[in-house]
Amino acid sequence: MSLPRICSASSRLRLIAPARRPAIAISAQRRCYASKRKAEKEVKDGKGKHTHVVLTDTLVPGSQQKLAGEEYHRTEEKMKGLVERFRKDVAGMEMRASGRxxxxxxxxxxxxxxxxxxxxxxxxxxxxxxxxxxxxxxxxxxxxxxxxxxxxxxxxxxxxxxxxxxxxxxxxxxxxxxxxKATVEARNNMVTAAQRQAEEVRQLVRKQHTASIKKGNYKKHAPELDEFQSLTNQYLAEIDKTVSDIKKSAGGK
The missing domain is CATH 3.30.1360.40 (Gyrase A; domain 2)
Known part of the structure; x- marks a missing residue:
C-alpha cells in the first residue's frame, strides 16, 4: 500500500518556480534581440550614435561661408590673379626706374x-x-x-x-x-605707366564682377550681390594701394 504524498506550501513553490524561470529568460532574450535589431536599423538609417565621424578641421565657419558658393571662389581667384600680375609688373617698373x-x-x-x-x-x-x-x-x-x-x-x-x-x-x-641710369624723368614715367596699367586692371576686375553677377542670375537685392561687391571693392583697394606705394617710392606724396 502506497503512502499519500504530502507536499508543503514551500515545496509547491519550489516545484512551481523552476517552471516559470524559462519564461522570464525567454522574455528578456526577446527584448535583447529587439534592442539589437533596433540598433542595427538606426545604424543602417544613419541615426546611430556612432555612424560617422566629423573632422572639425575641415569645416568652414559659418561667418566665412559664401552664399554665392563656387562662383564666388572662382571670381576671387581670377581677381587675385589680375592684381598679383599687376603688382609684379609694378615691381619691375620700380626696379628699372631705380637704375638696378x-x-x-x-x-x-x-x-x-x-x-x-x-x-x-x-x-x-x-x-x-x-x-x-x-x-x-x-x-x-x-x-x-x-x-x-x-x-x-x-x-x-x-x-x-x-x-x-x-x-x-x-x-x-x-x-x-x-x-x-636712374633719373627723375624715369621715375615720373614709371608712375605714369603704373597709373595707366592700374586703370586697365581696374576695368578687368569690374568686368569680372559683372560677368559673375550675370552668370549667377541673382535677383535684385540678393545677398550674393553684396558678397561680389565687397570682393570687388577689396581688390580695387589693393590696386589703389599699389599705385600709392609706387608714388611714394618715386618721391611723390
Whole structure:
C-alpha cells in the first residue's frame, strides 16, 4: 500500500518556480534581440550614435561661408590673379626706374614664335627661349637658344615698351641692351605707366564682377550681390594701394 504524498506550501513553490524561470529568460532574450535589431536599423538609417565621424578641421565657419558658393571662389581667384600680375609688373617698373640692372627687367616680355611648340600665336616667356645675363652691371645680354627665334625675341622686347629698353644685335644669337641710369624723368614715367596699367586692371576686375553677377542670375537685392561687391571693392583697394606705394617710392606724396 502506497503512502499519500504530502507536499508543503514551500515545496509547491519550489516545484512551481523552476517552471516559470524559462519564461522570464525567454522574455528578456526577446527584448535583447529587439534592442539589437533596433540598433542595427538606426545604424543602417544613419541615426546611430556612432555612424560617422566629423573632422572639425575641415569645416568652414559659418561667418566665412559664401552664399554665392563656387562662383564666388572662382571670381576671387581670377581677381587675385589680375592684381598679383599687376603688382609684379609694378615691381619691375620700380626696379628699372631705380637704375638696378637685373634680368627681371625683361619679365614682362612675351614672345610669339610662329610654329614653335604647337602652333602659331603661342606666347612664351623670354626665359623659355633665351638666357638673360648682366655685363658690367650696366648692360643686359639676351642669348637665344635657336638662331631663328632672335628676330621674334627682338620684336617682343620692343613691343613690351619697357622704359629705356632698346635692344641691339651683337651677332646671330645675341642682343645687347644698355640700361639707362636712374633719373627723375624715369621715375615720373614709371608712375605714369603704373597709373595707366592700374586703370586697365581696374576695368578687368569690374568686368569680372559683372560677368559673375550675370552668370549667377541673382535677383535684385540678393545677398550674393553684396558678397561680389565687397570682393570687388577689396581688390580695387589693393590696386589703389599699389599705385600709392609706387608714388611714394618715386618721391611723390
Amino acid at each position: 640692372v637685373t634680368p627681371e627687367v625683361l619679365t614682362p616680355v612675351r614672345v610669339t614664335v610662329p610654329g614653335h611648340k604647337g602652333g602659331d600665336g603661342l606666347a612664351h616667356r623670354l626665359e623659355e627661349l633665351a638666357t638673360v645675363g648682366v655685363r658690367e652691371g650696366t648692360t643686359l645680354l639676351v642669348t637665344v637658344f635657336d638662331e631663328h627665334t632672335l628676330k621674334f625675341v627682338e620684336t617682343a622686347i620692343l613691343d613690351a615698351k619697357i622704359q629705356g629698353v632698346m635692344p641691339q644685335r651683337l651677332d646671330t644669337r645675341t642682343l645687347k641692351i644698355p640700361m639707362p
